[in-house]
Amino acid sequence: MIDQWPILRLLLLGAGPRLGCAALVLALLWAGYFWATATPGPT
């Protein structure tokens, strides 16, 4: 039986930096939401 822990660690390698980049992209996206909804309703 293959020990799952080293495999899991290998599969999740680099997840931290990728999540950091993802968080940056999402911060920009939500900033865009506030820019787009500055005027009320679909006018």
Add this chain to the structure above:
Amino acid sequence: MIWDAVFQPFADFGFMRRALLGCIAISVGATPVGVFLMLRRMSLTGDAMAHAILPGAAVGYLVSGLSLGAMTVGGLIAGMAVALLSGFVTRVTALREDASLAAFYLISLALGVLIVSTRGSNVDLMHVLFGTVLALDDAALILLCAFASLSVLVLALLFRPLVLECADPQFLRSVSGLSAVTHFTFLALVVMNLVGGFHALGTLMAVGIMILPAAAARFWAAGIGGLVLTAIIIAMVSSLTGLLLSYHYSLPSGPAIILVAGIAYGVSLVFGPVGGLIAQALPRRDFEV
């Protein structure tokens, strides 16, 4: 001149800003999923799933009218049901997955159109089939941004298992129990992004912004990171250009966006340096001293 053509519509009109943000959210969330669909040779599965969400959205419409929440929940349930049912039929019968998926999506499409057209008007049917990207309200934008956020975070977390699933699914299955989790999470991401895209671009067009930029990016980048980034940029530029064409020439927005993505695909097919037609026709320099 450039200000009037490109920036003025977004500076002047709230609906254009909302449409642009909705398309950017779909580009950020759905297009990377499209890249993985393409790499796993599941592009047509995405198309089938896009049709499969229709009856759920139609039932939501039947219960609550053009309600964002009801149609979203209905679409999610229908999409997941079709994905799981086709997988189940493939496992217990001799039918291959593509055939069972095709059967289920055709049934779903017929059922969805039947439900909407018997209880609603042609306008409602057009809304469901082709979306209303120029009429996105706050709730729809929050939904699109939330789906994009969830999609990006899950993809960042499961990036390596997903890449391994694309390259060698048997290996991942043999060394880790993450294979099934990755597969079903990926299917859930496909359904979720299609349901999100359906609010803006409709069930028939939602898959376009997923697959066309991914297919175009294939001719510009070889690595998966580059593919994802290029596909997102192509999707965003297509959205912006499509919206502007729609604004200046009174074209329907959804088809305009998808057609621009289609043109990007055509240009990439010819000029792309990674396996494009011209690159293949030119003599290769790999073995020159």
